[in-house]
Amino acid sequence: MEKIEKKKQSSTTVLQSEKLIVQFGGLKAINEFSFQLSDRELHFIIGPNGAGKTTFLDVLCGKTKPTSGNVLFKESIELGKLYEYQIVRKGVGRKFQAPSIFPSLSVMSNLEIAMKQQKGFWHILRAKLSEGDKEHIHEMLTLIGLKEESNRTAGTLAHGQKQWLEIAMVLMQDPELVLLDEPIAGMTEEEEEKTGELLRTIAKDRAVIVVEHDMDFVRKFADKVTVMHEGTWLCDGSMEEVQQNERVLEVYLGRR
């Protein structure tokens, strides 16, 4: 308790997991994982394949339910007990690994649907795009550099553009916590750079968790890095600190 109190003074804790366990049959994908995230932090999670990174994101957004332990969002909301759509409405947005946009809708409509709004049936049925909404969508399009493409069918965008569009869709909900699963997979170097800058901009107003494999990218943009291994916490700190950690080297390079 004391530890939490101290943290509060420096910056607010957005997310906290204590001894989280997720079990699939006999396999513990996540084993007593404890994790803490402050507001406005660009936090990377790295680790070898099967370390439980994506599973952790799945728990945060409600796709997977924890076997035991829980995750507290903004200190009081227990994410493990909510449905996916409820978690989104509480302010957690998730971008998936493969770009999942709506290919047959226009770029504009993709964002229109994603907008922060009442998402019940009656409201959606009568909803009209107001001038304010349009302005907001155009701001977002400018941010991701797709302003010229607003009327294009989203399925015809390039791979990198689709990734940005999905990030924008997540941002349209104005979440307090953004989860991104390998956002730069399959991108060119130039696109990677743009994405990194985009992440920095996003993290100015909110907490961001990124799962990533590309170490150069992590080095360049991470505020803080957490290393996972076999479902557990291995270490955290800045990229430099993490890189010098004995156990990390052991896990990644197989050194003994």
Place this chain on the structure above:
Amino acid sequence: MSYLYSKKTLVILGFVILLIMPFVLAPFNLNLLGRFLAYAILALGIGVLWGYAGILSLGHGIFFGFGAYAMAMYLTLQSGGMPDFMGWNGITELPWFWAIFSNPIVAIVLAIAVPMLFAGILGFFTFRNRITGVYFTILTQALVIVVTTLIISQQQYTGGTNGITGFDTIFGYSLNSVTTQQMIYWTTVIFLGLVFLICYKLVNSRFGKVLIAIRDGENRTRFLGYNTSIYQVIVYSFSAGVAGLAGMLFVLQVGIITPSMMGIVPSIEMVLWVAIGGRGTLIGPVIGALLTNGASTWFSQTYPDAWLFFIGLVFVLVVVFMPKGIMGIISTIQARRRAKKYGKDRKEEAKLYNSSSI
């Protein structure tokens, strides 16, 4: 945009042509067209459900059937009291679930409300438990077997395999008179227009976009904060209500409804009309229902032995070579024309504009 506008003009033109048909066609052919239009209404409901929300139901026959039975029960009661088959089975008193259909308003409301409610409850339990895709489709198919078997087995109440027929008046007018049939035809056309308009508003609203979003990425939609199951329940229920309406209009023009008109084969055929016309459009299902039924009538008259094979072949060819149906071919041709006009790359053009919703 001028191309969308021209599509709208074509729809209005088609509607006007349908309205003047009673002055052009002989009563027999008008009656045929009226039936097909009732089918077209049903196809619109399936078109929204399957084409926009991506939910394939192979069980719409029962909703159609319920609407038809409700109307047939009302017609029987008001033209001659108790139906004959009850007497043959030794039932002397009208059961309560028949008696309520003696009021036309109750019958009409129930014909639409019961399919909606039934679909709503079924949809609630399936979609909430994330039973979608092919599993849902199989479930709807099983439902058809259950319902038709039930109707056949309860012969004393339902008329069994013979169904309900033998009614000849509505509101005191003879059902067989040319004027009454014309009135019923016009009613059908007007309802077709109304349902088309409602569907058009629906799919072009934000609600329609959410339906497409659920079709193309249910998970993504859920993670945008939508309770997708509720949307699926609502659209399924809506389309069941439309089927009930179509069933009512159908029975008024055919004068009989039997379990075989709502069974497995008709339920699958209904989906094929939409497939042939073109899914993801609203004109498609209407054209599909009219053309398929028109062709099937013509073939069954001209080549009574071969027509089933021929229709089967057409279905296979359409599914294999025209995955987007007739409307898909039309929009490809239009894209080609545009490409010629503007000299742009044809494929790119087709891709960019294929999302217009009408």
